[in-house]
Amino acid sequence: DVKVTQSSRYLVKRTGEKVFLECVQDMDHENMFWYRQDPGLGLRLIYFSYDVKMKEKGDIPEGYSVSREKKERFSLILESASTNQTSMYLCASSAPTMTGYEQYFGPGTRLTVT
Amino acid sequence: DAKTTQPPSMDCAEGRAANLPCNHSTISGNEYVYWYRQIHSQGPQYIIHGLKNNETNEMASLIITEDRKSSTLILPHATLRDTAVYYCIVRVLTFNDMRFGAGTRLTVKP
Numbered sequence: 001d002v003k004v005t006q007s008s009r010y011l012v013k014r015t016g017e018k019v020f021l022e023c024v025q026d027m028d029h030e031n032m033f034w035y036r037q038d039p040g041l042g043l044r045l046i047y048f049s050y051d052v053k054m055k056e057k058g059d060i061p062e063g064y065s066v067s068r069e070k071k072e073r074f075s076l077i078l079e080s081a082s083t084n085q086t087s088m089y090l091c092a093s094s095a096p097t098m099t100g101y102e103q104y105f106g107p108g109t110r111l112t113v114t
Numbered sequence: 115d116a117k118t119t120q121p122p123s124m125d126c127a128e129g130r131a132a133n134l135p136c137n138h139s140t141i142s143g144n145e146y147v148y149w150y151r152q153i154h155s156q157g158p159q160y161i162i163h164g165l166k167n168n169e170t171n172e173m174a175s176l177i178i179t180e181d182r183k184s185s186t187l188i189l190p191h192a193t194l195r196d197t198a199v200y201y202c203i204v205r206v207l208t209f210n211d212m213r214f215g216a217g218t219r220l221t222v223k224p
Binding site: 004033035037040042043044045048058059090092100102103104105106107108 | 146148150155156157158159160163201211212213214215216217
């Protein structure tokens with residue numbers, strides 16, 4: 001089974017802190033994604049990556065950056081955390097199949113910024 | 115992407131079939147219908163996807179109407195562990211990122 005792991009399930013940070021969220025997948029997937037999930041807003045794409053050292057902005061990249069130095073690892077960085085970044089953060093990976101893509105999600109990190 | 119409409123909540127008795135509808139009346143010819151679910155405090159889980167033919171796997175069946183404007187996800191024998199939020203997404207095959215709406219909160223009751 002594909003396994004996507006995230007470094008923390010729960011995280012509490014202070015406003016202005018630099019925050020690192022780590023994601024690792026073990027199935028050699030090329031594609032990796034960072035989303036945030038908020039009540040009433042659904043799942044929104046922050047950044048994604050199709051290859052090592054490659055990144056693309058999603059719908060809401062402001063206030064975030066990413067790093068992909070190795071194929072299995074995709075990091076999300078909050079340069080200066082703010083209270084409006086309190087959210088559930090989900091990492092996912094995917095690879096093409098015969099009939100399309102299946103995304104495999106990690107368990108999520110619930111980040112609270114105080 | 116085509117917009118989807120799902121009922122906000124549904125109940126189902128344990129052991130009975132759960133039929134979850136999704137309306138996607140503006141779907142275009144190259145868009146697939148995907149279903150995911152999210153059990154409380156977990157990441158979303160892929161269930162099934164299809165283009166126009168009915169699909170079945172070990173988890174569920176997907177029935178797409180002939181005009182492709184709506185679909186139904188069927189869990190043939192719902193268990194308490196199927197209690198989750200179910201998301202219907204319409205997406206072009208070449209785009210593999212997913213964006214979920216509010217979904218349907220399915221509660222399976224004993």
